[in-house]
Amino acid sequence: MRKRRELVSVVDRTGTIKAKDILVLTTLRNERVRLPFFLRYYRNLGVGHFLMIDNDSDDGSREYLEQQDDVSLWTTTASYKRARFGVDWLNWIARKHAHGHWALTVDPDEFFVYPFADTRGLRALTDWLDASSIRSFGAMLLDMYPKGALDQQPYREGQDPFEIANWFDSGNYMITKNPKFGNLWIQGGPRARAFFGDNPARAPALNKIPLVKWHRAYTYVSSTHNLLPRGLNLVYDEWGGEKASGVLLHAKFLDTFAGKAEEELARKQHYAASHEYKAYAAKLADNPDLWCKWSEKYINWRQLEILGLMSKGNWA
Amino acid sequence: MSVGFVMLVHTALDRAEQVARHWAKNDCPVVIHVDKKVKRRAYSEFVTALADLDNVKFSTRYSCEWGTWLLVEASQDASELLLKEFPAVRHVFLASGSCLPLRPVQELKDYLAERPMTNFIESVTTEDVPWTVGGLDEERFILRFPFSWKKQRRLFDWYVRLQRRWKLKRKVPEGVVPHLGSQWWCLTRQTLTAILEDPDRAAYDKYFSKVWIPDESYYQTLVRLYSTNIESRSLTLSKFDFQGKPHIFYDDHMQLLRRSDCFVARKIWPHADKLYNGFLSEDASIVTGAEPNPGKIDRIFSKAVERRTKGRPGLYMQSRMPNEGWENGITSAPYAVFEGFTELFEDFEDWLGRIVGARVHGHLFAPEGVAFTGGQSVFAGALSDSVELRDYNPRAFLTNLIWNTRGERQCFQFGPRDNQDISWIVAKDANATISVISGAWAVPLFYSNANFSSIRKEAARLQKIEAQHLDALRSYYAKARVRIWTLADFVENPMEPLQTIIDELGSRAAHRLTEAPRMVSLDGFGQFLQNLKNQGMQPHLMGDFPVANTLAQNQNKPRKPYLVK
Numbered sequence: 001m002r003k004r005r006e007l008v009s010v011v012d013r014t015g016t017i018k019a020k021d022i023l024v025l026t027t028l029r030n031e032r033v034r035l036p037f038f039l040r041y042y043r044n045l046g047v048g049h050f051l052m053i054d055n056d057s058d059d060g061s062r063e064y065l066e067q068q069d070d071v072s073l074w075t076t077t078a079s080y081k082r083a084r085f086g087v088d089w090l091n092w093i094a095r096k097h098a099h100g101h102w103a104l105t106v107d108p109d110e111f112f113v114y115p116f117a118d119t120r121g122l123r124a125l126t127d128w129l130d131a132s133s134i135r136s137f138g139a140m141l142l143d144m145y146p147k148g149a150l151d152q153q154p155y156r157e158g159q160d161p162f163e164i165a166n167w168f169d170s171g172n173y174m175i176t177k178n179p180k181f182g183n184l185w186i187q188g189g190p191r192a193r194a195f196f197g198d199n200p201a202r203a204p205a206l207n208k209i210p211l212v213k214w215h216r217a218y219t220y221v222s223s224t225h226n227l228l229p230r231g232l233n234l235v236y237d238e239w240g241g242e243k244a245s246g247v248l249l250h251a252k253f254l255d256t257f258a259g260k261a262e263e264e265l266a267r268k269q270h271y272a273a274s275h276e277y278k279a280y281a282a283k284l285a286d287n288p289d290l291w292c293k294w295s296e297k298y299i300n301w302r303q304l305e306i307l308g309l310m311s312k313g314n315w316a
Numbered sequence: 317m318s319v320g321f322v323m324l325v326h327t328a329l330d331r332a333e334q335v336a337r338h339w340a341k342n343d344c345p346v347v348i349h350v351d352k353k354v355k356r357r358a359y360s361e362f363v364t365a366l367a368d369l370d371n372v373k374f375s376t377r378y379s380c381e382w383g384t385w386l387l388v389e390a391s392q393d394a395s396e397l398l399l400k401e402f403p404a405v406r407h408v409f410l411a412s413g414s415c416l417p418l419r420p421v422q423e424l425k426d427y428l429a430e431r432p433m434t435n436f437i438e439s440v441t442t443e444d445v446p447w448t449v450g451g452l453d454e455e456r457f458i459l460r461f462p463f464s465w466k467k468q469r470r471l472f473d474w475y476v477r478l479q480r481r482w483k484l485k486r487k488v489p490e491g492v493v494p495h496l497g498s499q500w501w502c503l504t505r506q507t508l509t510a511i512l513e514d515p516d517r518a519a520y521d522k523y524f525s526k527v528w529i530p531d532e533s534y535y536q537t538l539v540r541l542y543s544t545n546i547e548s549r550s551l552t553l554s555k556f557d558f559q560g561k562p563h564i565f566y567d568d569h570m571q572l573l574r575r576s577d578c579f580v581a582r583k584i585w586p587h588a589d590k591l592y593n594g595f596l597s598e599d600a601s602i603v604t605g606a607e608p609n610p611g612k613i614d615r616i617f618s619k620a621v622e623r624r625t626k627g628r629p630g631l632y633m634q635s636r637m638p639n640e641g642w643e644n645g646i647t648s649a650p651y652a653v654f655e656g657f658t659e660l661f662e663d664f665e666d667w668l669g670r671i672v673g674a675r676v677h678g679h680l681f682a683p684e685g686v687a688f689t690g691g692q693s694v695f696a697g698a699l700s701d702s703v704e705l706r707d708y709n710p711r712a713f714l715t716n717l718i719w720n721t722r723g724e725r726q727c728f729q730f731g732p733r734d735n736q737d738i739s740w741i742v743a744k745d746a747n748a749t750i751s752v753i754s755g756a757w758a759v760p761l762f763y764s765n766a767n768f769s770s771i772r773k774e775a776a777r778l779q780k781i782e783a784q785h786l787d788a789l790r791s792y793y794a795k796a797r798v799r800i801w802t803l804a805d806f807v808e809n810p811m812e813p814l815q816t817i818i819d820e821l822g823s824r825a826a827h828r829l830t831e832a833p834r835m836v837s838l839d840g841f842g843q844f845l846q847n848l849k850n851q852g853m854q855p856h857l858m859g860d861f862p863v864a865n866t867l868a869q870n871q872n873k874p875r876k877p878y879l880v881k
Contacts, residue, residue, distance in 0.1 A: 116566070119567055121587070123587060127585065131564070169698035171699065171719055171720035172700060174712040175709075177637065186634060192700075193700045198704055200704050207634060236635045236637045237636055238638060238639045239642045240636075241624045241636065242635055243624070243635040245633075294696055294699075296698075308633050310635070313620075313623065314624030316563055
């Protein structure tokens, strides 16, 4: 709650939010080149309004977002780490503006894919969730990567990042239950394979619950990995069945990655003493190729469904 | 004018208006009941929007909560109004605001005109209903349900429990046999008026007003009193999921709906523009004259229910993480585990790969590395050969491997030197076929050039581990197909067990094995075991291995490839 004082409103268009609008919540830092495609992607899905928190960007991200009619923007120069990696800020904004809305909390490099995404808008999904009395919807983070070295194909502004990073690992994910919050803890994928082969416990968590029918009493605990109250984390079935779920395509591994990793390492603002970024920096020196012969090329959500990375559940 | 519609509307008024207009314009009178919860302004706008049509009327509004009596009362009032205002109506069709006609109205008229006395209403006795949710089928009719299931669940449940405990039962009115069915029906004027004008109606209404979900039983039961001409099916295509709530149709169901040949479908998602535009346009009037055939659509919805309740066996993912015992198959496909074979045969993996149509790996769980087939560093699904990653979650490693290679049988080697975390998992897995030559781990020790004291120690350790593993395989919980031979028995006559194994795996071509793998020389192995014994260790898993002299004659044979008659 104290963290709200750290947020300064840049432009507040929350008055234009309509009762049934689906909202996107995002914190970002220096993501200017990604923003045009990000906004377009979610507008196409049918998102009504973007609530964005800029953490001290100096690359024009703020100025760009300020001009967008469907964006409300806050800025802060405070510590990302001390705001529990932005979660405190997001919780505050959500509490204030997202109550009663479906809220999709994603990073600028995360792209939400759900069953029937090609033929049904996001509203179809949230209507179905409402009708089924489901309050939260899981979407695992799926790391996408290019074939060849990361810097081989530069990303251009406005471009679909998955024209470049269109490969993924289909079946090397490890799951355990987190007894404290009741969520699943998923690790694996190319990051575990390439960067954490000798220290799997440090491999980043891939479980995410980004889509929630927000209530002011809800709160994200650690990133969007888990929430309180605990019931919201039960996005999986324990009796053999499959609940419906989606995927967050993660466009982290582009040519921008090396610079980002360096910057983040210097800022020391990331989780667990930035262990993750130290591991990247160590390997990035050799300009690694995440691609392997068993990598899967991305086609569409049906492919992810068949591979068992997401599920239609009983949505038909 | 042969058919009139009663429409129960509570949301998406714009869509309801579209559909009502469609029917009214095709010369079918419509009486609409709008839920009382709809705001007055929205209601009056709705009424004005339809004011230009004189065959659309509005009935008394009730506040209809799901599963309550007022829903029935609303349909009674509306039906009475329809029958009174439009004397030419012969069939009354009950529809909801989220219904959509799939075929030209004329076709429905013709269909009903050919069956002037038929009542289309699903009406099944409680014993024959498989789909009731919540375990309340018969009890719907003999308990009282004054509390709302949606809003007063605790009171609802408490009152049900109370009545069960005290065995409180209501009396079903005389002559009434409870029937259930879809609440969307199409009844003839004759039958419907008989129900509505029955002198005993007050008594029936009183009884049904305390039945649970009376809209699924009121007409379905009473129709049996007045008509024998009942087609027990609904003309409205409506599918329900495992929680008993209706499946929703979207734009991408267009073709499916067309092929169903049903007259009306529900529920349609209000924003399914393509469906509304497509089916309500005048040019959609392709007259097929076909019988409704919802079976085509049934399949995808029953598959959805199965996916939600049973899931895909052997899949562990973000929205399917079954508790132990609820996996519906620990792994997704059959696979084979070989223990002691690579220790006894020099070229077992190659040989097996040649003989059977399966992928043959080495020791996948070995401490020094993951021996994927062909020495690959990454395998299907981008599984890494990192020992740390594998040992971080060996169960996931195994289940991933089997899931990733669906359609291709996997074989791998296992032994007491390997990570034993999967010991119980494979034992309990009905997909596993496990062949064990117990004690074969001693052969590499026999060949190793280590100090005898450390060999002795290692032998004791491996024997202990394998004994525990064999206990798992032989336990009451084991579901795997298990074959265990002692080393001594196996060496005595290796062809027979090998043949059995190959037969089970399904060999590439030959019916009989013509080629055996090369067995390592066991000259002096008996003495080696004897030495272990002399050092105070008891190697028992090998069986009764013949000591030195008897070996000599046996030894020549296995070195040559076997040729079987």
